[in-house]
Amino acid sequence: MTASLHSASGPARRTVVAAAGAAGLAVALTACGGSDDDASSSPVESGTSGGAPDDGGGGGAAGGAPLARTADIPEGGGKVFADRKVVVTQPSAGEFKAFSATCTHQGCAVKSVADGVINCPCHNSDFSITDGSVRGGPATKPLPAVEITVSGDSITLA
Numbered sequence: 001m002t003a004s005l006h007s008a009s010g011p012a013r014r015t016v017v018a019a020a021g022a023a024g025l026a027v028a029l030t031a032c033g034g035s036d037d038d039a040s041s042s043p044v045e046s047g048t049s050g051g052a053p054d055d056g057g058g059g060g061a062a063g064g065a066p067l068a069r070t071a072d073i074p075e076g077g078g079k080v081f082a083d084r085k086v087v088v089t090q091p092s093a094g095e096f097k098a099f100s101a102t103c104t105h106q107g108c109a110v111k112s113v114a115d116g117v118i119n120c121p122c123h124n125s126d127f128s129i130t131d132g133s134v135r136g137g138p139a140t141k142p143l144p145a146v147e148i149t150v151s152g153d154s155i156t157l158a
Contacts, residue, residue, distance in 0.1 A: 067148070068155045070096065078113035078129050085109070086146050087118055088155060089129035096155060098146040099132040105139035118143065 068088060073079055073096060078089030080101055087101045087110055099118065101110050108122035117126040117135050125137030132143035147158035 066154045066156050070094075070150065070153045070155060073155070076116060076129075078118065080110055080113065080118075082109055084157070086157065087113060087143070088148065089113060089118070091116075091130040096148060096150050097130065097132075098148040098155075098157070099127070099143035100146055102143075103139060104134075104141035104143060105137065110143070 067081060067084060067086070068079065070090075073088050073090045075090050075093050078087055080087045082101060085101045086098050088096060088098045090096055102108075103110055103120035103122065103125055105120065105123055105125050108120050110118050110120045110127070112119045112121075113129060116129050118129060118132075119126055120137070120139070123138050125139035126135040127133065127139070127143045128135050132145060134140060134142055149156050149158050
């Protein structure tokens with residue numbers, strides 16, 4: 001009788017441990033911001049598809065106020081403007097690009113630009129500074145382009 005009680009408690013313990021692990025995973029995934037579908041419907045992306053002019057969907061940061069000076073953006077690198085939800089890059093001298101600063105994987109904010117890539121620290125997705133394409137990591141969609149205007153040494157969101 002002791003043997004049957006002992007063996008009956010084994011599967012129940014495994015079930016409890018497995019359920020606790022699944023609950024922890026669900027909490028961790030929820031904390032990261034959702035699924036790829038959530039990021040694809042973000043307001044930042046909605047106004048930037050197909051190279052069309054940004055209709056103000058760049059996180060409410062559109063319109064006239066200078067974003068940066070051209071000297072602020074290193075050649076071969078870039079700078080993240082977290083408050084404006086945009087990252088501006090300079091792939092080659094005098095060529096400036098801008099992309100949404102919201103990672104397309106799970107909606108985290110990208111944090112840095114180095115060695116020709118924009119990095120999202122949440123799951124280490126990397127994106128090209130030239131066109132926003134995925135260079136590595138779990139992200140499968142590129143960062144959407146954001147329209148900017150460069151006039152003299154001033155960069156503004158269009």
